Amino acid sequence: MDMLLQHPDWLLLALAPVFLLAMVLEWHLGIRAGKLPQSADYQWREVACNIALGAMHQLSDLLFGLLILQLYFMVFDWRLFDIQMNFGYFLLLMLAQDFCYYWFHRASHRVRWLWAAHSVHHSSESMNFSTAFRQSLMYPVAGMWIFWVPLVIVGFPPNWVVFSVLLNLALQFVIHTQWIKDFGPFDLIFNSPSHHRVHHGRNPQYIDRNYAGVLIIWDRLFGTFVPEVEAVDYGITKPVNSHNPLVVTFSEWRDMWRDVMAPGVSWRARLAAVLAPPPSHGADGQSGKRR
Template sequence: MDFNSLIQHPEVLLLVLAPIFFVCIMLEWYLGDRGNKLPQNARYHLPEVACNFALAGMHQLTDILAGLFIASLYLQVFDWRLFDIQMTLATFVVLMIAQDFCYYWFHRASHRVRWMWAAHVAHHSSENMNFSTAFRQSLTYPLAGMWVFWLPLVIVGFDPNWVVFVVLLNLGLQFFVHTQAVKTLGILEWVFNTPSHHRVHHGRNPQYIDKNYAGILIIWDKMFGTFEPEKQTVVYGITKPVNSFNPLVVTFSEWRDMFSEAFQANLSWKQRLKILFLPPRTHQDK
């Protein structure tokens, strides 16, 4: 597939990058499991790896199907664009930065709005951290509203195909921060999201919860007060463990719990809406 075809069909970008991902997984597995050079919670355990791959497949299939609707919506919105932006190297860089800014707010909302957390929690539910953790995604992201956060880019005047391409490129680059094989990256830690920063994001240590939402640039966390450096050893996972390697359980357990709480008897509509849309740990405040 040439580059022009890829831009016309950006939804396949992650599939194109898949061989690189698999090579990294095999190298990390060999280094950690065979070389015994990584901590226990970086090891590869077959039931979890199988779950992660199943989640990735379900997510990819849903993204392609939902993409048909989302692409149609983006094209309709594009008719109302404010500017006609031609893609050059300079505008591509601007789009990458603008998309990364939008990603920060999407990611932050995914932790602070329970409706969105119900989709995102699948990614955080592993108590291990290795490259396969990046595959741990939810098929319910379209339902949670992820696509809404890229609409401003289309409204401004960026071509929808380029917007989707950059969104998926951002996600593809984030694969490489899901590892314990890299400790620090020196001066790059000041500007970019790195494995160290992202390990913090996956921690359930009290000081690490809801920190480091960055996609590519860590500057957003530093600007908006959500940055936390990696100091204490990270304990991975969530405060309410799923305790399952069944991809359907991992995907839907929080949706089930959320709806069960929201539609119990004798609650007002205000209380129900709070359960659905307040942050996960404070949703029970009345």
């Protein structure tokens, strides 16, 4: 535990064997047994792309992590409280971090700059455990780390904050599947595979819903929850149509840059191309189509 707190970025690497075992079981007991739809299938080009994206994301986290941690320690000097971590404070940190994650996730669908990174995760038209690996190396550049600064300002030690962020992401692995239907009565509190399948859907009523990390209570409180009713159509409404991890990573950044640099466009429009919701998103909670 002390080693992981000193090097929290190692947490996901340490759990990699567990993740890979879950993928094998999902494939063998669900897909090979013919119990899951085609959208859950493991296609080798897709899986290879997902794993490559996950590796690139992990490398980016390792490279930027030291710098971000140093920034957190600088902010920590201005903390409001001296929190001595124990089990109770750890649970409080996980709750607070999950709340911050909800707002990061919601902003990632409502601000195009953040969506340029997050769209990588949504660009797959399949849903299985390998989809959880489909992450962007651009998250540190997009500013994901900013959303955890309030936790450091309150007084949670930076190493613990980073550990809680990565633990939250690790716990979300289990919701990227069609093999598990839901969590039964625990769906009232926790984000489940059913809730998260909705989040990955491009069905009009599913777009920009269910932003939860671990707890679904935030969506219920802030009016962004929708239950899974009809079959989910996975992906984004402007498909990337590539298994090249670099194309998948930079597709939306390229399109955003093109809109910013379009000739004859006002500065207000250029700013909106970066900070407004992605094109074809409507008002929050009333989106038409997601790019």
